[in-house]
Amino acid sequence: xxxxxxxxxxxxxxxxxxxxxxxxxxxxxxxxxxxxxxxxxxxxxxxxxxxxxxxxxxxxxxxxxxxxxxxxxxxxxxxxxxxxxxxxxxxxxxxxxxxxxxxxxxxxxxxxxxxxxxxxxxxxxxxxxxxxxxxxxxxxxxxxxxxxxxxxxxxxxxxxxxxxxxxxxxxxxxxxxxxxxxxxxxxxxxxxxxxxxxxxxxxxxxxxxxxxxxxxxxxxxxx
Numbered sequence: 001x002x003x004x005x006x007x008x009x010x011x012x013x014x015x016x017x018x019x020x021x022x023x024x025x026x027x028x029x030x031x032x033x034x035x036x037x038x039x040x041x042x043x044x045x046x047x048x049x050x051x052x053x054x055x056x057x058x059x060x061x062x063x064x065x066x067x068x069x070x071x072x073x074x075x076x077x078x079x080x081x082x083x084x085x086x087x088x089x090x091x092x093x094x095x096x097x098x099x100x101x102x103x104x105x106x107x108x109x110x111x112x113x114x115x116x117x118x119x120x121x122x123x124x125x126x127x128x129x130x131x132x133x134x135x136x137x138x139x140x141x142x143x144x145x146x147x148x149x150x151x152x153x154x155x156x157x158x159x160x161x162x163x164x165x166x167x168x169x170x171x172x173x174x175x176x177x178x179x180x181x182x183x184x185x186x187x188x189x190x191x192x193x194x195x196x197x198x199x200x201x202x203x204x205x206x207x208x209x210x211x212x213x214x215x216x217x218x219x220x221x222x223x
Contacts, residue, residue, distance in 0.1 A: 007043055007046070008039060008042075008043050010039065010040070010043075020040075021043065021044060021047050022069055022070070022071060023071065024036065024040065024044050024047075025044060025047040025048055025051060025069065025070065026070050026071040026072055026075055028044065028048055028095075028113065028114075028115070029048070029051065029070065029075050029078070029079050029115075030072070030075050030078075032114055032115045033112060033113065033114030033115070034112075034113060034114075035100070035110060035111070035112050035113075036110070036111065036113065037103070037108050037109060037110060037111065038097075038099065038109045038110070038111045041097050041111040041112075041113040042097070044095075044113060045095050045097065045113065047069070048094060048095050048113075048115070049092065049093075049094055049095065050069075051066055051069060051070065051079065052079065052083050052087060052094045054066045055079045055080045055082075055083035055084070056083050056084055056087060056088075058080060058084060063076065063080060066079070066080070086117055087118065089118055089120060089121055090118045093116075094115060094116065095113055095114065095115055095116065096113070096114055096115075096116050097111050097112070097113050098111060098112045098113075098114070099111050100112055
């Protein structure tokens with residue numbers, strides 16, 4: 001009877017089995033993932049969790065216990081430095097097994113076992129605090145002024161014109177008056193020029209025969 005003998009036999013002797021798993025756990029901690037059969041991967045998970053638990057404890061006795069299992073000193077030092085930070089938020093479940101398929105030749109089911117890095121826990125904020133912060137953060141919208149509509153214009157069907165500001169009306173009226181004055185000025189000037197030019201021509205015409213008459217009288221007197 002197998003009292004107090006946990007684990008699988010895998011058709012191997014105990015010494016062979018222990019040596020095999022010592023090599024496999026060393027490779028797993030060194031490279032973070034290895035490929036093996038399903039039965040070996042499930043048993044290797046126990047060995048890896050035990051080593052990482054010792055690394056999280058981190059004292060001298062735990063380091064010596066890990067050195068008795070892991071083959072390489074550099075791997076032990078690496079695990080004891082990284083494990084307290086990497087697995088600080090969880091207490092177990094440091095590995096993950098992913099089934100790949102079957103091995104060619106004997107068709108044995110093959111899996112990929114790897115170390116995982118747990119995500120840090122996010123702090124949950126209460127709903128009331130969220131609502132308060134959202135209200136404070138939301139900017140207050142200013143009330144937009146609606147355009148005023150004159151009563152006389154709204155009374156007529158189909159006409160709804162918006163009244164403009166008095167300042168704009170005065171500006172528009174001044175611009176319209178300026179345009180009218182500029183348009184009227186050239187017409188008035190042309191009319192006045194024609195009126196002024198007309199009497200000047202008549203006076204010159206009137207003076208011309210008088211000068212001719214005087215010249216004729218002078219010639220007669222001389223003769």
